[in-house]
Amino acid sequence: MSRIPIEVIVNGVAQRAEVPARRLLADFLRDDLFLTGTKRGCETGVCGACSVLLDGEVVKSCLSLAVQADGHEVTTVEGLAAGEDLHPLQEAFAEHGGFQCGYCTPGMLMAAIAILHETPSPTEAEVRAGLSGNLCRCTGYVGIVESIMAAAEKMRGT
Amino acid sequence: MRDVDYLRPETVAEASALLAELGEGGRLIAGGTALLLALRQRMVAPTHLVSLARVGGLRGITYDPRDGLRIGALTTHSALARSAVVRAHYPVLADMAGRLADPQVRNQGTLGGNLCYADPTTDPPTCLAALDARLVLGSARGDRSLPVTEFLVDYFTTALHPDEILTGIRLPPPRFDLGHHARFHRTAAEHRPLINLTLLARRDGDTVAEARLVVGATTVVPTRVAAAEAFLAGRAVTAAVAREAADIVADAVEPLSDLRGTAAFRRDMLRVMARRSIERLMPPGMEGREVA
Ligand SMILES: Cc1cc2nc3c(=O)[nH]c(=O)nc-3n(C[C@H](O)[C@H](O)[C@H](O)COP(=O)(O)OP(=O)(O)OC[C@H]3O[C@@H](n4cnc5c(N)ncnc54)[C@H](O)[C@@H]3O)c2cc1C
Ligand code: FES
Ligand code: FES
16 A cells, blocks of 8 residues: 655644555544544535635535645634634524534534625625535524624724 | 545656556545445445545646646636636636535535546536547556547546556637526426536627637537527527527437436426526627626
């Protein structure tokens, strides 16, 4: 079995590892780095529970190999809060009913970060389009969309 | 997924030599979004993945008014959608790339990977066929180029030789001033289109000077409907003209029939899509307007 040396910056920390080529990015994060915030859901690219940022763009870590992240930067849900202080987006999810069981939440948060990065003042339609790669089986999405709209306002400082 | 080796060549010639040497055991990987699903389902079982990530010359988008557009094969769907030159000169292509799949897959998947996988239920082949795209294939033996309609041969089958790599996509300078790529999904949760249709038109006052109409996703390879193009040419779009053209489209295409949709259902939906696309591009009784 061939192991490939990789270096990935995860949540600001340089991580060196030797991984089998077939190791998925999702598995590298969860099973090698113990960053279990990132979820495995469908593992077929449909549900978005495994979403992380790769060089600032949202991607599905079940559709990517760890070796493909070599030399790049990954941000997971663990990278959002500053110590005990939740990110404004996380606060908004808690305040506006952005989750119930919470399984989709890490992926939703990463997709939402990408939306707000590209569109700081999104319309509701833009938020929904930005979440089209993420499934939620509990909330019916209304609370999630409201949370993101509220976070946008907070993050713009209005 | 089976154990596999991972190689990172730096030139097209090197990658091509590896493919020639490895034969059936070698597989290129670009974004990996299609390949990883196939690997996990053991539809393919390569011994070596040959990464394109470090191969030079496969990225970037350039436009020249005489030569047209060049797109590197590793361009992601979202980079295509964001490109200022694509948005300015081929808005229908940028719009298509910005709506296919979902944000994550658009950030990860490449245009080259989409074309080489040759999954019929995708969007770029239809749009690129309408835009007269040619694909450039490189190998250690040199380059050749062929129209996208000759490149796509069958379900998951292309004209690529085993040692060839798709290096770029080229479009001639734009000939049409209006365009729209329509996608039909049976449910909102579906990503892949059941049917898609690209319509391009050149307008002369109130009439269609020239039209281009290609149907995809519901046929094994994109299908150009020349009869509908000929019917539209020289006519002003009225509700009746749009209906008649849509009937021509629906009758000309032999739709797939499978679990996702029967041929009869697909034909009915295609008729509706064709009519709406024509009316959207040149609203009946009004001046045509620019549609992204
Ligand atoms: C959830 C989901 C939804 C999707 N929805 C849509 C949709 O709505 N519309 C749509 O159009 N598409 C859709 N797709 C498909 C998507 O467009 C493709 O998966 C993607 O573009 C493939 O590109 P890639 O770089 O990831 O290819 P890879 O997975 O890396 O490669 C795919 C195949 O092409 C070969 N290959 C790759 N690059 C080259 C090259 N340069 N030369 C030669 N061979 C090459 C590989 O060996 C492999 O066999 C969807 C995919 C997913 C996972
Ligand atoms: S686990 Fe990756 S998309 Fe579902
Ligand atoms: S909160 Fe349960 S899946 Fe979204």
